[in-house]
Amino acid sequence: MTHRTSILALSIAGALTLTGCAGGGSAGVPSAAELDTLTQQIVQRDFHDKGIVKVSQAFTDDETMRVCNAADVSGKPLDDATAKRIEALNMATIKWPANGKYLGDWKEGEKLAQSGRGLTWTDKADTPNGGNCYNCHQIDKKEISFGTIGTSLYNYGKLRGVTDPNSPQAQEMVKYTWGKIWNSKAYNACSNMPRAGHKGILTEKQVADLVALLLDPNSPVNK
Numbered sequence: 090m091t092h093r094t095s096i097l098a099l100s101i102a103g104a105l106t107l108t109g110c111a112g113g114g115s116a117g118v119p120s121a122a123e124l125d126t127l128t129q130q131i132v133q134r135d136f137h138d139k140g141i142v143k144v145s146q147a148f149t150d151d152e153t154m155r156v157c158n159a160a161d162v163s164g165k166p167l168d169d170a171t172a173k174r175i176e177a178l179n180m181a182t183i184k185w186p187a188n189g190k191y192l193g194d195w196k197e198g199e200k201l202a203q204s205g206r207g208l209t210w211t212d213k214a215d216t217p218n219g220g221n222c223y224n225c226h227q228i229d230k231k232e233i234s235f236g237t238i239g240t241s242l243y244n245y246g247k248l249r250g251v252t253d254p255n256s257p258q259a260q261e262m263v264k265y266t267w268g269k270i271w272n273s274k275a276y277n278a279c280s281n282m283p284r285a286g287h288k289g290i291l292t293e294k295q296v297a298d299l300v301a302l303l304l305d306p307n308s309p310v311n312k
Contacts, residue, residue, distance in 0.1 A: 121159070140210035153179060157279035172278040180275035182287045183268050191263045191300050192254055198302030199309070201295055202228055208290065218290050220299055225282070228302070229309040238281060246304040247311045254304040266300050 119127070136144045153175050160167050167175070204219025206212060222228060225239035245266075251259045269276055271286030285291040291299070302308050 121162075140212070142208070142210040153274055153278070160279060167278055175278040176275055179272045179278075179284070179287070180268075182284075183271045183275055184286060184293070185264075185267065186293055186297060191267050191297060192304065193294060193297030193299075193301045195298070195301040195305040195308040195310075197295075198298035198300070199229070201291075201299055202302060218295075220285070220291060220295065222299070230312075231309065242303060243310060245310055246306065246308075251304050252306060254301075254306075259304070263300065263304060266303055267296060270296050270299055 202222035205221040207218030273282035
């Protein structure tokens with residue numbers, strides 16, 4: 090199951106438990122296999138392609154999501170061995186910049202951070218996707234509306250001692266920042282952060298612009 094389908098499954102589980110209709114699970118709770126079956130039935134019945142949004146894309150699955158969703162349902166964190174294995178799988182998916190340039194334009198990065206557009210049925214296929222970064226993080230101290238699901242990124246570069254992101258001393262942090270944006274689960278197996286590059290949400294240029302937003306000393310992030 091993906092995160093979306095796991096939410097559906099949990100709702101189904103609650104309904105079944107309350108009505109006493111659960112099958113072979115423990116103490117009347119449906120098993121994982123029953124939840125998967127019920128969820129797929131609901132998806133096939135009630136979800137339909139609309140605009141650029143396709144059901145086959147919205148409910149894609151992979152081992153990372155299966156493992157992390159199972160952990161969410163059980164309420165138990167991944168054991169160290171499983172977490173390291175999932176992180177290694179995702180690390181292998183990171184695509185480093187083809188032109189070797191990790192930093193783009195921080196001004197474009199700020200526009201991306203502010204934008205939540207893209208990937209909805211009302212968007213056109215050529216609508217550039219936004220990063221929607223403020224939905225989860227504080228970035229610019231002047232921004233009064235931001236989410237707190239993620240840690241504050243204000244002074245991201247300054248706190249990490251990056252005064253010149255093009256210097257040899259800063260390259261490890263620059264590369265880490267790129268990788269984290271491209272596929273966050275390479276560094277935290279069940280991170281809530283979208284796998285922006287890996288899933289094709291953001292382009293290489295957009296990732297570079299966000300790296301610049303976080304690390305360029307002229308960016309409002311580091312003021």
